[in-house]
Amino acid sequence: MKGTEAFQELIPLIKDEPVVHANGFICRESFSLKDREANFYMIGSMGLASSIGLGVALCKPDKKVIIIDGDGNVLMAMGTLAMIAAEAPKNLIHVVIDNEVYESTGSQRSLSSKVRLEEVARSTGYKNVLRVEKREEIKAAFLKLKDSAGPNFLLIKVEPGFDPATGRVTHTPEEITDRFMQAIG
Amino acid sequence: MVVSVILTTGKGMNVSSLTSQSFIERLIQEDYEFFTGVPCSLLSGLIYELESQKEGIRYVPSVREDAAVGLCVGAYLAGTMPVLLMQNSGLGYCLNAFTSLSLIYKIPTLVIMSWRGKAGKDAPEHIIMGDIDQELLKTAGMEYSILSEENCEEVLKKAKQKICDEKLPYTLIIEKGLFDERH
Numbered sequence: 001m002k003g004t005e006a007f008q009e010l011i012p013l014i015k016d017e018p019v020v021h022a023n024g025f026i027c028r029e030s031f032s033l034k035d036r037e038a039n040f041y042m043i044g045s046m047g048l049a050s051s052i053g054l055g056v057a058l059c060k061p062d063k064k065v066i067i068i069d070g071d072g073n074v075l076m077a078m079g080t081l082a083m084i085a086a087e088a089p090k091n092l093i094h095v096v097i098d099n100e101v102y103e104s105t106g107s108q109r110s111l112s113s114k115v116r117l118e119e120v121a122r123s124t125g126y127k128n129v130l131r132v133e134k135r136e137e138i139k140a141a142f143l144k145l146k147d148s149a150g151p152n153f154l155l156i157k158v159e160p161g162f163d164p165a166t167g168r169v170t171h172t173p174e175e176i177t178d179r180f181m182q183a184i185g
Numbered sequence: 186m187v188v189s190v191i192l193t194t195g196k197g198m199n200v201s202s203l204t205s206q207s208f209i210e211r212l213i214q215e216d217y218e219f220f221t222g223v224p225c226s227l228l229s230g231l232i233y234e235l236e237s238q239k240e241g242i243r244y245v246p247s248v249r250e251d252a253a254v255g256l257c258v259g260a261y262l263a264g265t266m267p268v269l270l271m272q273n274s275g276l277g278y279c280l281n282a283f284t285s286l287s288l289i290y291k292i293p294t295l296v297i298m299s300w301r302g303k304a305g306k307d308a309p310e311h312i313i314m315g316d317i318d319q320e321l322l323k324t325a326g327m328e329y330s331i332l333s334e335e336n337c338e339e340v341l342k343k344a345k346q347k348i349c350d351e352k353l354p355y356t357l358i359i360e361k362g363l364f365d366e367r368h
Binding site: 020040042043044045047048049050051052053054055056057058059060077079080082083086087173174176177180181184185 | 219243245246247248249251252253254255256257258259260261262263264265267281282284285286289290291292
């Protein structure tokens with residue numbers, strides 16, 4: 001499965017939940033497929049989507065909060081997995097699109113071909129952890145995690161193959177802040 | 186809520202006393218609700234007070250200062266006013282989080298940063314950062330004040346104005362001896 005296909009499967013499953021996106025192709029795929037006001041596009045600060053999502057989840061306990069992360073981002077901020085597990089917000093779903101490369105910068109290899117990130121999440125103490133490798137598994141896995149008390153972790157293995165023609169986020173960072181805050185109230 | 190205590194010094198002058206407890210209570214009174222950070226001995230009294238708070242006030246231990254910036258950003262996006270406590274060594278770790286996240290997204294945070302390495306008198310690992318931390322803040326366009334008992338009210342007012350009106354981070358620099366240490 002290509003990364004794009006994972007997004008095509010995942011995005012329609014998201015209703016009104018706040019979603020925090022990691023930088024690079026994660027932002028661009030999601031933005032191009034379906035822009036939403038409740039999407040926070042983190043265009044820089046690699047590694048911090050998970051801590052931003054944790055902050056939102058802790059301060060909005062009545063909303064399900066989704067992080068869409070990448071393997072490079074998770075590897076950069078593995079300590080944040082421990083923070084999420086320790087704070088244990090029930091309303092947090094951490095989705096990782098794992099293509100085993102830093103695709104936005106020319107597909108240099110990451111470490112996730114050798115290190116199972118879902119096992120790292122499990123051992124830190126995430127409540128429910130699933131790993132899927134086929135497109136048709138995404139829907140059931142995501143809905144199961146959405147309906148179970150978290151923090152939950154979904155690893156989606158994909159092949160590299162990001163289309164460089166995919167658009168970039170056109171909103172300014174300030175606009176992203178304003179509309180996200182309004183959308184989540 | 187009483188947040189400062191009037192003491193009479195040996196010289197007979199009245200001064201208001203700044204303690205870890207009174208300062209944290211003052212911050213809570215200013216509507217700061219979400220606290221995170223990486224510890225420093227100079228901030229240990231403050232963190233002890235935060236961990237002693239009851240309802241509504243949360244201190245989340247962060248593993249790194251850049252993760253703490255991310256956490257503060259998330260809290261602010263969710264409508265909660267955040268505070269980040271860290272040693273000045275952490276400024277190096279989180280400078281990019283400020284320049285490529287907080288500052289460009291206009292997401293403010295009150296930063297409480299200890300000043301290790303002041304005037305070159307400290308352990309070797311603190312000397313360089315103790316010398317350059319204020320220059321780094323200035324270069325990044327992040328305003329700051331060195332907190333003291335005397336300027337506390339004025340500085341908190343200025344910080345609130347920067348945070349609420351300009352949506353910028355504001356840093357309070359904490360020198361050794363300003364707050365009690367808990368070991």
